[in-house]
Amino acid sequence: MAGMSDHYDARETIDTAERERAHFSALPRIIAAARLAPAWQAHLRAIDPESVTTRAALAQLPVMRKSALPDMQKSAPPFGGMSALPLSRLGRLFVSPGPIYEAETKAGDEWRYARILFAAGVRPGDIVLNCFSYHLTPGGFILDSGARALGCPVIPAGPGNSEQIIDIIGHFRPVAYCGTPDFLKIILDKAEELGRDVSSLRKASVSGAAFPPSLQAEIKARGIDAYQAYATADLGGIAYETSARDGLVLNEDIILEILRPGTGDPVGEGEVGEIAVTLLDPDRPLIRFALGDMTALLPGRSSCGRSNQRIKGWMGRADQTAKLRGMFVRPEQIAAIASRHPGIRRLRLVISRAHEQDNAVLMAETAEPSDALAAALKETAASATNLRCDIALAAPGSLPNDGKVIADERH
Helix, strand or coil: CCCCCCCCCHHHHCCHHHHHHHHHHHHHHHHHHHCCCHHHHHHCCCCCHHHCCCHHHHCCCCCEEHHHHHHHHHHCCCCCCCCCCCHHHEEEEEEECCCEEEEEECCCCCCCCHHHHHHCCCCCCCCEEECCCCCCCCHHHHHHHHHHHHCCCEEECCCCCHHHHHHHHHHHCCCEEEECHHHHHHHHHHHHHHCCCCCCCCEEEECCCCCCHHHHHHHHHCCCEEEEEEEECCCEEEEEECCCCCCEEECCCEEEEEECCCCCCECCCCCCEEEEEEECCCCCCEEEEEEEEEECEECCCCCCCCCCCEECCCCCECCCCEEECCEEECHHHHHHHHHCCCCEEEEEEEEEEECCEEEEEEEEEECCCCHHHHHHHHHHHHHHHCCCCEEEEECCCCCCCCCCCEEECCC
16 A cells, blocks of 8 residues: 555556556466466467457457356366466365355455455554455455455454444444445444444445445445445455445456447447456456446546546346246347347347236347348347247337346336
């Protein structure tokens, strides 16, 4: 940390073009490091690492989907062939829902969370109450390592047992809370019920659950300044809220892409799509790692002075698989339809139910509507999905910008 009052270090405010150059100068080395692991070698066998020095070149690489990891790890335990590190380089071993197996190295703040806590107002010497789980999953350790790297003593509380946690708060007087926003409310409600003082808590970094405006307002009214973060067990801290409250700023050492669900194609500026992250860490490289979460990039830079890209935050899941008339329909199939009709701007399969029957309408944005195009789309859709659906042609820009290519409205 550089001791700056508003920013964790000078990297946060460097020129955007300078950061981009640094990222893509490092990328060939990261790809080469990834290919030391057998799964990455097979996945990227046709790639010359030295040729991948631009976003356009990166977009040509195949996507690695997080949803594929359980099967990969089952067939090649423990990590599906995605790690080249010897076991002597590993620290703790974890298992997350899926199941997906992960490991930490022996590095300090390897999940890059100290920066996120600093943006939430946490400073060296602040006692941190960490209520993320330390049991099997890496969540508790991600926050723990970030807080200690920042110079903060940590209470490893984990979730649950709110009355004991209230006793601990009374004794240690922690300044900052880390955990889900839901559990923070549980602690505050229980303290109020018991007539206990937990007013030492003034800051919070929350993640892992929705933080709607109503809950944000309630937490703020109770004297706690809470900031959202977006993190995963595989990557650690990806993006974080700052004092500007204008979206989530990307963490350093990652390249983020927003992809059209079911494809490896980047979406247009401001469009909602699936998050794919390339992690510039030679010990745990991830290349175009698609997380299954959706978001959109925000234009410009944050008013807090940080120059990295910003995202809107979590906006749903990209896995929109639906079962229609006994058949599964997947985003990849809708993408395949679009690939056969270059004049189509965007497709959306809308599934509804009426008179005890499933109905499907494939909506297509096009600047040149025609009966011939509708007929061709109907034939392609039947071929790609083995299902019959109606076709509705729409004007460009008329379909919702929510990242959905399959909208199941039957519920």
